[in-house]
Amino acid sequence: CLLRQDSMNVSSSNVVRVVLASWSVGGFILVSCYTSNLIAVLTVPFFPPKISTIEGLAKSDFRISMVDYGEFVPEALATSQDEDLKSLGDRMDLVYNYDEDDISYGELTQILLDGEHAITETYSYLRNLLAYDKEARSSTYVLKEQIYQGALAFFLAKHTPWKDRLDQGLRQLVEAGLVNKWYTDIMSTTSSALHDKKSDSKEKPLTLSNLQGPFIILLMGSTIALLVFFMEAMFRKAIGRVPFILQDDKAE
Structure with a gap:
């Protein structure tokens, strides 16, 4: 399956069939992802x-x-x-x-x-x-x-009498964090607009992280299949013993 060359001989063993079925699904996923990534690498232009x-x-x-x-x-x-x-x-x-x-x-x-x-x-x-x-x-x-x-500054005439009061008021605004708060509020609209550029990104090729879901589903399916197989084997073995016990009773 991995080489896309199927075998004409099919095993009669149920265990082998289960293993081959799991390998076929896994091989199909691997081949598809590898082919997709290879095509993406070859077709995406170099920047x-x-x-x-x-x-x-x-x-x-x-x-x-x-x-x-x-x-x-x-x-x-x-x-x-x-x-x-x-x-x-x-x-x-x-x-x-x-x-x-x-x-x-x-x-x-x-x-x-x-x-x-x-x-x-x-x-x-x-x-x-x-x-x-x-x-x-x-x-x-x-x-x-x-x-x-x-740095931004206020230009004042020389010997302005209220320069010291203005310096003190501006320093208090900076130390209280009000200047940064106002700057953040004003620039928040530009930040949201710039983030729109990231949201408009195109579709990306599959990576290993994208394959976690399919392999988890494959693992869960294989586990359930094995449980069903063992239950079926035990049930078949139990059914096979019943006629043998009845024959012993008739013989007595």
Whole structure:
């Protein structure tokens, strides 16, 4: 059965037949799963490894792009002492900063979807940008490793009298966890939108974990079959003794 070459000789022994039946079912499952996985491996197209680090991005053929709104990042990358960051800075393409952000970031997103650029922006803004663009969300991802960490600040005039009070209030909000709570609430909608991408994944080929159910059913069926076989053998043996006892009674 495993080689799909059935034997013409069938054993008359019930035990052998039970074993052969179990082996036939198991062999059929193994052959089917192996054939399916082999076809999947041969037919699924090969995809390049996923970029997950700044070093991998620097060694790739992607160029970098961002909106030119006066950020220090382009100059910082171009003058960086790190070879990977400097390589990204040398391949930086800036998008004109229009009066409306939708136009600027729409053009930036289109450059990203063209497949030749990676875009850089603050982490939270990128998550929002992907969350509300279905096409970009389904074909792009955010690099976990970040180029730099930034902080948000309030710009005040020098010698502002209530600066200390504002610093104290902001510090209390941070220490109480309210800032993180508000950030989590605001970003929860983007997180749920990004998780929709995972739920839309295509069917995956069978793996060993998928075969646990069929083999458990096979084991249960074999166990029940063996119990029925032994019960049938004992019952047949008991029936065979009855005529012999009756003949002894008549002989007396």
